[in-house]
Amino acid sequence: MKFDLADLRGFLAVADLGSFRAASLSLHLSQSALSRRIDKLEDALGVQLFNRTTRKVELTAIGRGFVPRARNVLNELEYALVGIQDVAERMSGQVTIACVPSAVAYFLPAVVREYHRQYPRIRMRVIDESSSVVLTAVARGDADFGLTYIGTQDADIEFRPLLEExxxxxxxxxxxxxxxxxxxxxxxxxxxxxxxxxxxxxxxxxxxxxxxxxxxxxxxxxxxxxxxxxxxxxxxxxxxxxxxxxxxxxxxxxxxxxxxxxxxxSRTLGLIQRRGRALSPVAQLLFDMLVKRRGGI
Missing domain, CATH: 3.40.190.10 (Periplasmic binding protein-like II)
Incomplete structure (x- = not known):
């Protein structure tokens, strides 16, 4: 099959953002260049991944099924790189965590400090807001995952308890x-x-x-x-x-x-993420560090 990782990244960007314009901006590409990548991927696979009109772009049924597979391919590649010697110093990217303010002051900073020490080139954004805003940020994809204290009945959100506080x-x-x-x-x-x-x-x-x-x-x-x-x-x-x-x-x-x-x-403090959506490697590293941190509270 004649396609590469850049084509997969382009496909996932359009799938996540629901727009060629937004995806091209996020990838720093022209819309025409991004469109060519998608065409190339569809030709290689022999299927149509998107239904495109002048007003909107939507994933086809096949496209929706291909999203987790494409994401797994990219994640597996990046996870493999984590095992290379000194790769931590070369890893770059950005991770966004939404966190309730009451857990920021004396729980999150120690983890952030250690994370930055190990991965100095990865930038971090912290959305410190109320529990409802944290939930919304994770559900919309504005944050990779969240640290909050209220479990949810939302079918699209997973809640992983960390500790009873x-x-x-x-x-x-x-x-x-x-x-x-x-x-x-x-x-x-x-x-x-x-x-x-x-x-x-x-x-x-x-x-x-x-x-x-x-x-x-x-x-x-x-x-x-x-x-x-x-x-x-x-x-x-x-x-x-x-x-x-x-x-x-x-x-x-x-x-x-x-x-x-x-x-x-008391309350149960835990991590939330979108169900069925794998975290990026840089986000997974922070997620795992927070899980380990609970033993030191």
Whole structure:
């Protein structure tokens, strides 16, 4: 068969983006050059991969079936290159991960630092947004995969649990509760309480846990995201409840984490990706590194 890897890359670009124009821009080719590559591939295979009109381009049934095969060919080639000595220093590309802000501060940076040390030429984009935005970014292909805490019933998304993470009470080191090892929700209700806003995934988990409880702290300050809540606690505005990984590990000059009970609240942190869509080699390397990282939490 007379076609090459460039033809496969052109085919996958059009299949993923649904447009010859968008695909040609992503590959830095003219549309005519890209069209010739697709024609060459179709001639070599003896089949029609796309239905093309003046308005849109769509994969044929055969084309849809060929997508995973073409992707596997390219991935296998790049995986083979990973085994070559010193290839890490020569690997290049870009990986995009969508991540909830509460997992960025003290979970993701260590992995990013190690990843960049091993693969210095690979660029990384982090989309730090709410759980709903993370899900959308992965579903649309704006991110290679996501790090989030809410499993999904979406048939097109796979959720891989990494760890079960408890929520803790966040207090300032000078707060009256700071010397205690654990507190209850009733204890927190006696002080100025900082809450996450309605619509937040973490707020939803907290509200679920408190649904049958008579103790519901009345908030004095409300914020949208966990990092903002932690900053408010650090400034001495009040107390709050956040996922454990959102708090600094070990001793901190201003913040204290306290075990929280009555009731206990927790969440499952995990990785999401599009079902049936193989990750690129550079994305798979980061994905695997995050999976290994869970053992060190």
């Amino acid at each position: 408890p929520f803790v009470a966040a207090v300032h080191k000078d707060h009256p509760l700071a010397r205690r090892r654990q507190v209850s929700w009733k204890d927190l209700s006696a002080y100025e309480y900082i809450s996450l806003a309605q619509g937040s995934g973490n707020r939803f988990l907290i509200d679920q846990a408190l649904a049958r409880s008579e103790i519901k702290p009345r908030w004095a300050c409300e914020v949208q995201h966990v990092p903002a809540l932690v900053s408010m606690v650090e400034a001495g505005v009040g107390v709050g409840v956040v996922p454990r990984l959102a708090m600094p590990p070990g001793r901190h000059e201003a913040l204290v984490s306290l075990k929280l009970n009555q009731p206990v609240v």
